[in-house]
Amino acid sequence: YGDYNQKIDYVFKIVLIGDSAVGKSQLLNRFARNEFTLDSKATIGVEFQTKTITIDHKTIKAQIWDTAGQERYRAVTSAYYRGALGAMLVYDVTKRPTFDHIARWLEELRSHADNNIVIILVGNKTDLGTLRTVFAEDAKEYAEREGMFFLETSALEATNVESAFLTVLTEIYKIVS
C-alpha cells in the first residue's frame, strides 16, 4: 500500500508529440516504468501514464499523454492538447526529416495549447551516434530561438530521459507554485 496515504499536491499534464517512430512511447516507457522495448506496438491503446515525483517537498503527479499512432498531420485532436501544461517535442537524431517537421508540430502545438505551455525539444536515439544526421548545435540554436528547452536522449540507454521530463515538470512547478 505504498502511496495509499500520499497526498497529491499537483497534477501536471504533459503531451508527447513528434513524428512516428522517433521514440515517444519508449521515452515514456523509460521514464514511467524504467523499461524499454524494441517492439514499437507495445504501448498502443495506452492514453497516458502517470509517475509521481517530488519537487520542493511537494508531491506532483505527472500525467503524460502519448499519441496512439495518430502522428499523421492534423490527426492529433485538440482534446489531446487540452489542459496540457507541458509538451515534449521529439525527433530522431538519425532521421533529418523528423527534425525538419518540428516547425510544423510547434505550429500545431501553439494553435491548440495554452500560451505559456512549457516546451522541451528532444533529440532521441543518441545511442545510434554513428548514424546521426542532426547536429546538437543546430537543434539547440533552433530551440533557443523558439523559446524551448533542449536535450538529447537515448530511451534505449536511459540517457537524459529523466532529466528531460524533470526539466519540464520543474519549470511548470515554477510557473504554478
Ligand code: GDP
Ligand atoms: P513512437 O512512434 O514515437 O512512439 O516511437 P517508439 O517509442 O514506438 O519507437 C520506435 C522504434 O524506435 C522502436 O523500435 C523503439 O524500440 C526504437 N527506439 C526508441 N527509442 C530509441 C532509442 O533511444 N534508441 C534506439 N536505438 N532505438 C529507439
Ligand code: MG
Ligand atoms: Mg508511440
